[in-house]
Amino acid sequence: MVRKWKLLLVGVSCIMGTTMAQNNPILLFPKGAPGETTKLIEKADADGGKTGGETVLRITNVSEPTITVYPAPDEVATGAAVVVCPGGGYNILAYDLEGDEVCEWLNNLGVTAILLKYRVPRREGRAKHEAPLxxxxxxxxxxRAHAEEMNLDPQRIGVMGFSAGGHLSAMASNTFDKRTYPAVDAADKVSCRPDFCLL
Structure with a gap:
């Protein structure tokens, strides 16, 4: 019932914006993610169980991480942004329950949401959070590097996560002094330190 109420609260304009956002994911590593040698066939399953009577979209086999931008409506935009990290035990991503529904809620607060589709499942021979970090x-x-074109304040970029995504958010908040991968472009020369963290 709570999830249905949240969707009603979001309203038609946010739902339309969400649809547009979902059609335009940004590939984080255009030349391939570090350490990935094989492209996995991504799987999405909405039949894996229910939470609060609603199905949960579970995504796995992610080898090409992306972000999807959910811009806050102009009339309420605060300039703040949050990178949202869904949970799933580093094996799947609970992509709607802890992803796009959260992004819609943040939009209602005037916050631009950035939904992160990070690599899952765990990679053999690597720490469970190494690739997601x-x-x-x-x-x-x-x-942060594209804050101006996104109408964001580069000093108000946070991270939020649930379950494994909460662990990932905590890792990002404590492991920011050095990139854990070789630099790709100018975006890797700006700070990756979150300005705030919600676990």
Whole structure:
């Protein structure tokens, strides 16, 4: 019932904006993510169970991390942005429940939301958060480097996560002094330190 109420609260304009945002994901590593040798066939499943009576979209086999920008409506925009990290035990991403629904809620608060589709499942022979940490560092740096064109304040970029995404957000908030991957472009020369963190 709560999730249905949230969707009603969002309103038609935000839902239309969400649809437009979902059609325009930004590839974080255009020449391939660090350490990825094989492109996985991404899988999305909405039949894996229910939360609060609603199905949850579960995404796995992500080898090409992306961000999707959900701009805050102009009339309420604050200039703040939050990179949203869904949970899923570093094996799947609970992409709607802890992803786009959260982005819609943040938009209602005047916050631009950046939905991160980070690499899952865990990579054999690597720490569970190693590849996702590269993805979130790149996402924060990318948003900060493009803050002006996104109408954002580069000193008001935070990170938010749920479950494994909460762990990832905490890692990003404590591991920002050095990139964990080779620099790709100018976005990797700006800070990847979150200005605030919600776990």
């Amino acid at each position: 590269q993805d979130v560092q790149r996402a924060i740096g990318y948003v």
